[in-house]
Amino acid sequence: MANERDKGPARRRFLRDVARSAGGLAGLTLLLGIPQKQSQAREGVALRPPGALSEEAFNRACIRCGQCVQDCPYDTLKLATLLSPVSTGTPYFVARQIPCEMCEDIPCVKACPSGALDSSLTDIDNSRMGLAVLLDHENCLNWQGLRCDVCHRVCPLINKAITLELHRNERTNKHAMFLPTVHSEYCTGCGKCEEACVLEEAAIKVLPLSLAQGKLGKHYRLGWIEKDKAGHSLIPEALTLPTRKPEGGQ
């Protein structure tokens, strides 16, 4: 039986080469196909755990051991896989899914063996995982003059990290709008506001600091601040120039 079907070494070599090429191509296709799917893998903005060094330094220092993930009591942190929005194996969380609960003892930082999460962070209120930004004024209920305020009320640093600023409602001309406003000196980027936003897609989102914040050039001076610092106006007495009339009169 076997001998009848076996047509000699050429046939065997052909079958072998076909199998090998198919295997190699399958592997190569998988490898090349993986990055093509990367763009579809975004399920929200990936944020780093509290105390994380800057993204570049974090990627250097993190040894992908997952100890921060295992020590997180709220399952907030995940380890990235090949198609996650951050480097494979590194920890991240997505605020809209499970935000950071801001544990007082910060177990994730304590668990980190490499300094990728800075061990000098001992007060969770000093962490800067990101910055909440009220991205979408057009859909935010408060911006439409309604009273939602959910992001404000769930904020662990209520009235510090998010305040409600009163503005005249120009549509009705007799009501106020209470506009949620984030203050970067207090916002830790925990993401509770984004998780709680009642819209189908959150109007307020926590972005990594590199995305959320602009940067004023070093040479800029704001006159009113300089004036406060100096205690008086920095512009010398206004010059009075003689008025010259075309006809030479004074």
Place this chain on the structure above:
Amino acid sequence: MANAPKNAGHEAQVKYGWWYSHRFLVFRRISQLLILSMYLTGPLIGVWILRGNYSGSMLLDTIPLSDPLMMLQTLASGHLPQVPEQSGWAAWSEWYALIGGVIIALAYALFASRLFCGWVCPLGLVTDFAAWLRRKLGLRSSATIPATLRYGILVAIIIGSAITGTLVWEWVNPVSAFGRGLISGFGHSASSGIITGLVFGFGASIWLIVVVFLFDLLVVEHGWCGHLCPVGALYSAIGCKGVLRISAENRKDCTRCMDCIHICPEPQVLRGPLFGKQDSPLVLSKECISCGRCIDVCSEKVFQIKTRFHRSGVEE
């Protein structure tokens, strides 16, 4: 007369029984699974023997252990923690990973070559399965790539990390991806079921494992561990002077049945000690993964475990 690869170990089994011809395989599987389970007791039942994964972990929450290649990448990329101002072990917490890398390197350097590859690495389960299928299906042919390629890859990773300031290898490292997938997968299985847990744990990284399996099965025999894996290459270099070695002590009894050559994942390491009458019978090659399968499958009891200082058995 040489035996067929698929029958490797059959003679020994007939002569001495199943247990004798599979001892080291069983010990090795127990070792691999025991280490994996030491990672899993924490997430599953709350007893933390090893916290973390194969890239880095804490043994009993006191002794740090980490992957030396990971540490080399971290150092090459330019990360070095600050020297703490206070004294005491706790103040050095940002150095645990680096210290753990030194501990692991020293331990494997002393003991035996590539002990990690043979007895610890979880991906070994996948590549062993591919090699077993190859033997059983009679897939002998294989494309040729140089076995030294892994050292090239190792050097490229270190230089690449230094140039880019990132851990270049960790994006695609199937060794750590497999361990990570198993540990976080099973870790989540308690709450979400095994299948969901594993799918979640591996995510897209499962394709790395599939690629390695297909590559080993269809393209190159022992392709991953024997030719490409830079983790194994580093452990070869670290363990090249390891004390425990396999020795072809009774090579005069060898019948050239080739069972050991067929079963060995790095068969070139046996050639000199076994067939070269002028060479020492000690398998001194740094590529030997110290798995002991040659001892299992030899029906003539040629192989024994010796120290590298052992000198008897050299024929005049």
